[in-house]
Amino acid sequence: MAQQQAQTSLPDDAISLPLPIIELNRLTKRYDGQTAVNGLNLTIAKGEIFGLLGPNGAGKTTTILMMLGLTEPTSGRVRVCGLDPTRQPLQVKRRVGYMPDDVGFYEDRTALDNLLFTARLNRIHPAPARVQALELLERVGLSDALGKKVGAFSRGMRQRLGIADVLIKRPEVIILDEPTLGIDPEGVRELLQLIRDLSRLEGLTVLLSSHHLHQVQQICDRVGLFVRGELIASGDVDSLAEQLDDDRAITVELEVSGWSAELGERLAGLDGVLAFNGSAVNDGGAGESARGETAPDHGTVRFSLRCSRDLTTAAAKTVIESGANLHAVQRKQYGLDDIYHRYFEGGGTVDRNNGKT
Numbered sequence: 161m162a163q164q165q166a167q168t169s170l171p172d173d174a175i176s177l178p179l180p181i182i183e184l185n186r187l188t189k190r191y192d193g194q195t196a197v198n199g200l201n202l203t204i205a206k207g208e209i210f211g212l213l214g215p216n217g218a219g220k221t222t223t224i225l226m227m228l229g230l231t232e233p234t235s236g237r238v239r240v241c242g243l244d245p246t247r248q249p250l251q252v253k254r255r256v257g258y259m260p261d262d263v264g265f266y267e268d269r270t271a272l273d274n275l276l277f278t279a280r281l282n283r284i285h286p287a288p289a290r291v292q293a294l295e296l297l298e299r300v301g302l303s304d305a306l307g308k309k310v311g312a313f314s315r316g317m318r319q320r321l322g323i324a325d326v327l328i329k330r331p332e333v334i335i336l337d338e339p340t341l342g343i344d345p346e347g348v349r350e351l352l353q354l355i356r357d358l359s360r361l362e363g364l365t366v367l368l369s370s371h372h373l374h375q376v377q378q379i380c381d382r383v384g385l386f387v388r389g390e391l392i393a394s395g396d397v398d399s400l401a402e403q404l405d406d407d408r409a410i411t412v413e414l415e416v417s418g419w420s421a422e423l424g425e426r427l428a429g430l431d432g433v434l435a436f437n438g439s440a441v442n443d444g445g446a447g448e449s450a451r452g453e454t455a456p457d458h459g460t461v462r463f464s465l466r467c468s469r470d471l472t473t474a475a476a477k478t479v480i481e482s483g484a485n486l487h488a489v490q491r492k493q494y495g496l497d498d499i500y501h502r503y504f505e506g507g508g509t510v511d512r513n514n515g516k517t
């Protein structure tokens with residue numbers, strides 16, 4: 161009881177809430193009557209890695225440009241590090257590092273020279289700039305290439321140099337627009353790991369735009385799904401899947417020998433079955449059938465049930481009780497990946513009510 165009283169008497173400000181670094185309220189941008197960003201509300205906390213995920217043309221770059229003060233919102237409010245980018249673009253630029261999808265470097269200059277040039281632009285004294293540039297080149301794994309001309313760099317090397325380039329001014333926030341574009345899978349893995357380490361070690365806030373769910377999933381604390389200028393869901397990966405897939409349908413897959421039409425009917429009739437599908441295994445691969453009863457009697461059949469609840473045990477029991485042989489049973493819950501493709505296939509068409517398969 162005494163403990164409870166002590167807890168309730170704590171002042172409000174004793175509860176540490178994550179500090180918002182980026183705040184967007186009802187942010188809207190229209191270009192010649194076309195709405196690129198529509199009433200966007202989003203808060204990103206200090207130290208967070210946030211993934212802005214969406215297909216081409218969703219409005220990700222436009223949102224980023226508004227955060228940087230490079231394009232003016234039609235309406236709504238943006239705050240980055242507590243600053244208004246439209247009115248205080250230079251202050252924002254000092255605190256935010258931006259890496260566009262195609263970073264521009266002086267191709268005929270070395271990696272080190274390019275970093276020193278950026279340092280000069282940011283008014284960093286030459287001596288500490290050199291120390292910092294060498295340190296950053298090491299951090300991004302380019303120490304061996306510091307004297308190499310950037311024109312000879314691979315896409316992955318350029319992106320890593322791009323990260324060093326945005327970090328040289330020691331920003332609080334880094335915004336990376338499609339950072340993994342055109343990099344091979346191994347390079348992508350290394351780059352994402354680097355971004356995550358930087359954020360974790362230095363408390364750096366990262367906003368990453370991408371249309372690759374897998375990449376965003378690997379490193380982001382939270383993801384926002386952006387489609388046609390609207391944020392249709394945001395949260396950690398699990399909560400995102402829940403928000404988008406209201407019925408959380410589960411698929412149960414069975415492989416059964418000694419199949420009978422009667423068994424097909426019993427399985428399809430289980431309470432909670434939304435849809436079903438069966439195909440014969442032992443007939444040379446042919447014989448895909450939409451309904452269990454058309455599969456051959458006594459043969460081996462792969463049967464799949466889409467269910468509103470987990471029917472794995474009930475389905476297995478039904479098979480065994482029928483006297484057929486259950487070779488395999490597998491429960492599959494659709495992940496964010498399936499949901500993402502369901503929403504974004506067909507160029508980002510979204511119909512939250514009818515878009516589900």
Ligand SMILES: Nc1ncnc2c1ncn2[C@@H]1O[C@H](COP(=O)(O)OP(=O)(O)OP(=O)(O)O)[C@@H](O)[C@H]1O
Nearest residue numbers: 191192195196214215216217218219220221222223
């Ligand atoms: N300067 C502009 N003038 C007119 N329309 C524009 C302009 N910039 C963007 N748009 C339009 O706004 C919409 C959003 O574009 P935006 O580049 O922000 O999307 P995105 O999600 O970043 O896509 P991508 O990954 O292809 O860059 C698109 O329909 C685009 O054609």
